[in-house]
Amino acid sequence: MSKLKSKTVYLCSACGNDHPKWFGQCPSCKEWGTLSEYKVSKNRAKGDYGQARETQKLEDILIGGEVERIPTGISEMDRVLGGGILPGSLVLLGGNPGIGKSTLALQILPAFQKPALYVSAEESESQVGLRARRLEVQSNTLHLSSENRIEGILDQISLIKPELVVVDSIQTIFSSELDSLPGSTSQIRECGQQLLQLTKQLNIAVIIIGHVTKEGIIAGPKMLEHMVDTVLYLEGDERHDHRILRSAKNRFGTTNELGIFQMKTNGLVQVDNPSELFLAERQNDITGSTIFPSLEGSRPILVEVQALVSNANFGTPQRNVNGFDFKRLAMLLAVLEKRLGTNMGTKDVFVNLVGGLKVDDPAADLAVITAVASAARDQLLSNSVVLIGEIGLGGEVRSVSRLETRINEAKSLGFKTVIAPAANVKRISKHVKRIKVSGISSVGEAFQILF
Numbered sequence: 001m002s003k004l005k006s007k008t009v010y011l012c013s014a015c016g017n018d019h020p021k022w023f024g025q026c027p028s029c030k031e032w033g034t035l036s037e038y039k040v041s042k043n044r045a046k047g048d049y050g051q052a053r054e055t056q057k058l059e060d061i062l063i064g065g066e067v068e069r070i071p072t073g074i075s076e077m078d079r080v081l082g083g084g085i086l087p088g089s090l091v092l093l094g095g096n097p098g099i100g101k102s103t104l105a106l107q108i109l110p111a112f113q114k115p116a117l118y119v120s121a122e123e124s125e126s127q128v129g130l131r132a133r134r135l136e137v138q139s140n141t142l143h144l145s146s147e148n149r150i151e152g153i154l155d156q157i158s159l160i161k162p163e164l165v166v167v168d169s170i171q172t173i174f175s176s177e178l179d180s181l182p183g184s185t186s187q188i189r190e191c192g193q194q195l196l197q198l199t200k201q202l203n204i205a206v207i208i209i210g211h212v213t214k215e216g217i218i219a220g221p222k223m224l225e226h227m228v229d230t231v232l233y234l235e236g237d238e239r240h241d242h243r244i245l246r247s248a249k250n251r252f253g254t255t256n257e258l259g260i261f262q263m264k265t266n267g268l269v270q271v272d273n274p275s276e277l278f279l280a281e282r283q284n285d286i287t288g289s290t291i292f293p294s295l296e297g298s299r300p301i302l303v304e305v306q307a308l309v310s311n312a313n314f315g316t317p318q319r320n321v322n323g324f325d326f327k328r329l330a331m332l333l334a335v336l337e338k339r340l341g342t343n344m345g346t347k348d349v350f351v352n353l354v355g356g357l358k359v360d361d362p363a364a365d366l367a368v369i370t371a372v373a374s375a376a377r378d379q380l381l382s383n384s385v386v387l388i389g390e391i392g393l394g395g396e397v398r399s400v401s402r403l404e405t406r407i408n409e410a411k412s413l414g415f416k417t418v419i420a421p422a423a424n425v426k427r428i429s430k431h432v433k434r435i436k437v438s439g440i441s442s443v444g445e446a447f448q449i450l451f
């Protein structure tokens with residue numbers, strides 16, 4: 001028997017790489033003062049290299065056919081994952097404190113026919129039980145555990161043989177082989193790696209919940225995000241009860257799809273018609289408000305763009321933007337000034353996409369520039385118009401993708417007029433009924449119709 005000796009390496013808290021000796025500056029990511037000691041047990045280090053796994057032929061894998069994804073019972077979640085959760089995948093679910101991570105996790109677990117395990121290192125079983133009662137979660141295959149040692153969790157997994165494991169949260173579990181505290185870089189890395197090995201070896205799906213720092217990234221080494229297959233974020237703003245689930249990384253699907261929920265007493269409820277939700281609080285009698293049919297993945301969502309323009313009191317005028325690209329706004333303001341003769345140089349400009357959506361689709365340009373112009377001129381717009389179009393430096397309006405989908409969404413919510421790029425409109429005009437579509441080729445033309 002070999003003696004249990006430990007080897008020391010130095011681990012970077014920024015990038016998660018390890019180094020044989022200590023440096024003031026991490027040789028990998030060049031951050032200063034991020035290395036700290038990390039003891040690896042020699043036995044295990046050896047085991048990691050000793051037993052090679054068998055190789056497989058691509059042909060055999062292809063013959064096996066498509067791997068079945070497991071539906072989570074919540075279609076908004078499935079949409080974001082790319083059609084359910086894949087066995088053998090590791091998913092990181094991040095979000096601000098209190099946003100609803102544990103709620104979401106608890107709501108998807110009962111969908112599993114085979115055993116599932118919910119490890120709540122943060123809360124006791126009875127606290128989880130109380131929440132389950134409130135959420136009306138019922139399951140005879142769901143196991144709860146408040147184990148917080150990774151070794152104990154691995155034992156429970158080999159005992160229960162679950163199809164899905166949720167670890168809530170990665171910052172509260174630890175390996176008893178390391179003497180650092182839960183939540184430290186070395187603990188997060190060690191536990192993350194053990195969970196990764198387990199998902200691949202046993203072909204089970206694991207969701208790890210992670211806290212998010214003030215800067216909006218998952219607390220812990222960046223490496224955690226590289227290690228997992230999918231990174232999901234649950235977002236929302238405190239003033240509203242809706243939550244947005246988006247994926248920041250997905251090895252098995254696109255990152256364009258959004259899931260939209262409302263937080264209610266009985267948990268997160270899927271929103272079938274997000275446009276209605278995002279337009280619910282719209283006021284009809286304010287200037288600087290326009291509607292843009294955004295495309296989030298495969299789905300159109302109408303969003304309200306709000307702008308406020310006021311005289312700048314001190315020196316450099318302020319530009320403040322929420323949910324839209326800052327540089328793009330600067331470009332649009334320059335077009336407004338140079339091509340349409342609206343003085344913006346001495347004005348503070350605030351632009352906000354209502355409801356916390358972030359849009360990086362240039363098709364939103366026309367709605368944004370029109371909202372700003374309406375605010376600057378203090379002129380009201382008709383509240384039954386939607387605006388679509390990308391704007392070029394000459395003030396020309398360029399065609400956009402999937403105009404018909406966008407128009408249909410506007411139509412279904414009772415909007416009467418669409419102002420859209422002429423080049424697009426020519427191609428689709430035959431198919432559009434019961435809504436007026438005006439094709440324009442410049443911002444000036446749009447303003448002539450609107451103001």
Ligand SMILES: Nc1ncnc2c1ncn2[C@@H]1O[C@H](COP(=O)(O)OP(=O)(O)OP(=O)(O)O)[C@@H](O)[C@H]1O
Nearest residue numbers: 095096097098099100101102103104263264265266
């Ligand atoms: N009785 C209730 N009725 C309605 N909503 C509730 C109720 N109890 C809790 N909530 C909602 O659930 C949220 C907490 O959800 P949850 O515990 O799932 O969040 P979390 O992201 O796991 O938080 P943490 O970071 O603390 O683990 C609260 O902020 C609140 O919005």
Ligand SMILES: [Mg+2]
Nearest residue numbers: 101102122168
């Ligand atoms: Mg929680």
Ligand SMILES: [Zn+2]
Nearest residue numbers: 012015026029
């Ligand atoms: Zn580093």
